[in-house]
Amino acid sequence: MLRSLSVRVLIALVAGLGLGAAAAAYAGPEVKRAIELFESVGGLWLNSLRMTVVPLIFAILVTGVSGVADAAATGRLAVRTLVLILICMTGSALFALVWQIGFYAVWPVDPHGALALKAGAASAPELLKAAPKLTDFIKNLAPSNPIKAASEDSILPLVVFAGFFGFAVTRLPEARRRAVTELFESIAEAMVTIVRWVLQAAPIGVFALALGVGLRAGVAAAPEIIHYMASISLGNIAIGLVMALVAVTLGRVPAGLWVRATAPVQVAAFATQSSLACLPAMVERSRDDLGIPDRITGLSLPLAVALLRVTGPFANYAVALFVAQVYGVHLTPGLYAAGAFVAVATSLAAVSLPGQVSFFFSIAPICVTLGVPVDLLPILIAVEVIPDIFRTIGNVTGDMAITAILARGEPVEARAAVA
Template identity: 60%
Template sequence: MKFLKSLSVQVLIALALGVAVGAAAAAYGGGPATRVVEGVEALGGLWLNALRMTVVPLIFAVLVSGIAQVSDAAATGRLAVRAVVWFLALLLLSAVTSVLLVNGVLAAWPVSEAASAALRAGAQAPAADIATAPDFVAWVKSLAPSNPIKAAAEDAILPVVVFAIFVGFAITRLPGGKGRVLLDVFDALGEAMIVIVRWVLVVAPLGVFALGLGVGLRAGVGAAGVLGQYIIVASMAGLVIAIIGYVLAIAVGRVPVGRWAQATSPVLAAAFATQSSLACLPAMIERSRDELGVPERIANVVLPLAVAVFRFTSPAVNLAACIFVAHVYGLQPTALQYTGAVFVALAVSVGSVGLPGQVSFIVSVAPICIALGLPIDLLPILLAVEVAPDIFRTLGNVTGDMAVTAILAKDELEPDAAEASQA
């Protein structure tokens, strides 16, 4: 059937089969079956390492390109500048909301310790505590890496992100087209890393099946409950951000509730079906112009810019995944670590826009986990069940895109109306 051709569906089926076979081997296979499963599981570790090796170069390359793109966009005019300011403010709101919401939800609905222990063992991830967090002075000093290469080698992701942001802005200031040459190099590096990741993801069903064997062998089918809890928590984070977008359009953009619902309903239906903001762009432009009365010159600037550099739900859902991992390991990141993680989440949400869904998950969530001092061994398992949260990601993204467009249209039209009344 057609839906079986989807990589996400294939990966989900592979995870379910791996867990089932691993659980059966533990229950009925005895020592020989366990040794066979452990041998196959090693292939899953190889697949995971193949993903890991691309994270630092990919995040650096896409961040440099993404920051340069935002800088160029902000230089195109007042409307674009104001749009970028709104994007950054809403991304920060998304991140802070997620930290508070997800920690609150998991405090009221804690992850089962028994299931967490089994899942940790199944993923073969270390159960070590978070490394000792630096004090505020040391943390501030660490933001600018004295040796970016060393920082990258040690997975000190926050200094790498800071360095990439500076490089991205600096490239746009180079004279005589020199910046374009460098930007082409980073674009090519990012594209090369994406090609590698796509190669790795071609065998994702096999890699996830191998990892799932270990989960089933050590955790049994009880791990399904933990994964179901993750789906609910991550989807809730995306849904809350979508609701915030609704409230902003109505309260700040002053769009009547009925009119807003009528304008967005076809777009939300398309978002649910396609899980792609880019695929929804024509509908967003049409509905904003025809139903919300947004001038064409505003819709044609803000919405393509939003699709290019703005993912409203990205910080929220990515942080939700990382916070869930922290709770699975029973770890408590410090306020400074959360500050760094929020900063990384904002940066990668810009840099990862336009990447394929599976690539985007890895390149967005892994750096945040590293910033929080968490292992990333569970991420391929979470990737396998990302289908449902991804729907809510897209719903929130298109809602945010149209909300910012409505707000900017109101702000642009009010001065025009005031000038017309004075005339």
């Protein structure tokens, strides 16, 4: 069990909070100064993660967009699959906004808990800059200087530029296209390697940061961490239920048959927390229980597993919105729209990344776009193992749901009777 990085990080979080709180209550000034000095190790770890965000997001978006364009050229079924994926991803990001309004109206962030959580952030929060005018927002979507945009963490213009660049790459002659794609694939792999190295030190980094949280906030931050886990987990469950309803209504799959077909896959998702590991089970259940032809499952399910992750835009955006709630940042409609766009783009781009890598890569650009600090992310990633279970369950449910929709009207080969 201790071989799991998520478990080690969770233990480090709890230990850091506990020791920091004990030091705040009983230790002398020398111990407190030593903890503050050790906390700088956590800041170093956080900055090591931050330094990879811009090159990683650009490289993966370029290779991802060019790959999607190639896939779209393979046929009408691929195009239909991609359109459904984009619709689901956009709906997922918009659902985060609806969820924020409803959930926080019922269970608002406690001001005292928020203060405690902010007190343990790795550095002082950066104040949100003045919200841009709508005309400036539209004008700046295309960066006049992409390098400057990257240096200033202007993520949305960088995403737009990377998208255009990726599509332009697909118009190059085959040899040149392959050379450019391989270059950016290599850059992305190098960045992922760096992040993996940094994440190996995650227990130390999170322990150092959690010591600071415990020292300054005691255990007062614990309720808001539980609040965060409940918000993201319940939202992921809601998306899974929506996708099941979509399969029953639009895919015209009997409810009993749908439950019987998806239950083994969802159990595998709970155990593995990996959509890719569930792919064989999804193919088998879609073919044997739902009677979906192999020519559909053979294309739509791999594409869905590679690109969809329907809970991604919601969960990533919802994390950033939670941080905004903690810091009391009031967002404009333009910022909400920009955040949703970046949530979809980074969710599509992060599909090839490991869970801990994709957490920071997918959420940090959204936080930067909204103008909220990323300092809480190392604390939140420590408890991501719980919401991630429900992320994966929702994702495999969404993958099978769009496959059922694509199969509607196709000849049924072996649809089993409802028990």
